[in-house]
Amino acid sequence: QVQLVQSGAEVKKPGASVKVSCKASGYIFTTYAMHWVRQAPGQSLEWMGWINAGDGYTGNSQKFQHRVTISRDTSASTVYMELSSLRLEDTGVYFCARAPGYCSETNCYEARLDAWGQGTPVTVSS
Amino acid sequence: DIQMTQSPSSLSASVGDRVNITCQASQGISYYLNWYQQKPGKSPKLLIYDASSLETGVPSRFSGSGSGATFTFTISSLQPEDVATYYCQQYENLPLTFGGGTKVEMK
Numbered sequence: 517q518v519q520l521v522q523s524g525a526e527v528k529k530p531g532a533s534v535k536v537s538c539k540a541s542g543y544i545f546t547t548y549a550m551h552w553v554r555q556a557p558g559q560s561l562e563w564m565g566w567i568n569a570g571d572g573y574t575g576n577s578q579k580f581q582h583r584v585t586i587s588r589d590t591s592a593s594t595v596y597m598e599l600s601s602l603r604l605e606d607t608g609v610y611f612c613a614r615a616p617g618y619c620s621e622t623n624c625y626e627a628r629l630d631a632w633g634q635g636t637p638v639t640v641s642s
Numbered sequence: 643d644i645q646m647t648q649s650p651s652s653l654s655a656s657v658g659d660r661v662n663i664t665c666q667a668s669q670g671i672s673y674y675l676n677w678y679q680q681k682p683g684k685s686p687k688l689l690i691y692d693a694s695s696l697e698t699g700v701p702s703r704f705s706g707s708g709s710g711a712t713f714t715f716t717i718s719s720l721q722p723e724d725v726a727t728y729y730c731q732q733y734e735n736l737p738l739t740f741g742g743g744t745k746v747e748m749k
Contacts (some may be wrong), residue, residue: 560729561743575736582649611685619736623735624736628676629686
């Protein structure tokens with residue numbers, strides 16, 4: 517069965533960076549895109565960016581333009597999301613989520629997030 | 643960015659009730675609309691994609707309709723296990739955006 521297993525909870529200080537991993541299994545890793553979505557405490561879902569696992573092409577929300585880096589290791593079927601210059605308001609739960617299809621610079625085709633990781637809580641506190 | 647507005651933000655209904663949730667996009671998004679269910683402390687789960695297609699394994703009491711800018715999500719007969727928050731999400735354009743959520747509680 518499809519599984520996305522994320523790395524464990526993190527506590528960071530403002531200004532630091534955090535790197536969250538998402539290991540995929542149960543499907544052909546390179547035939548899907550992977551998205552990152554975060555959820556602040558008590559809030560809705562916020563999309564951060566994506567990577568086409570096949571060609572490694574990535575894109576980010578303008579909100580995180582210069583702070584988020586998404587990468588993948590095809591040999592390990594793992595996607596990574598690194599968020600830098602952490603702020604208190606980056607506290608929340610970070611999810612990876614798989615989508616069929618692929619993304620271009622302006623569109624993601626078939627962007628239904630049909631499998632999700634368990635979430636990684638990130639706390640930013642001084 | 644395309645804004646997604648859900649209503650109501652919360653509702654309380656009884657077992658067996660029909661529940662409707664509306665999602666309004668700030669511009670037309672064709673049928674590029676998905677619905678998710680999130681239970682407390684859990685990851686979201688895809689229920690409906692492309693506005694009206696039922697994800698595999700999802701009970702048939704869940705349905706979706708609409709196109710353009712106005713969409714409706716329906717639970718035909720509310721069950722206790724349906725207590726959750728429901729989100730719509732558009733993928734007409736990047737960035738992908740979600741609605742604010744509708745919390746469904748049992749009366």
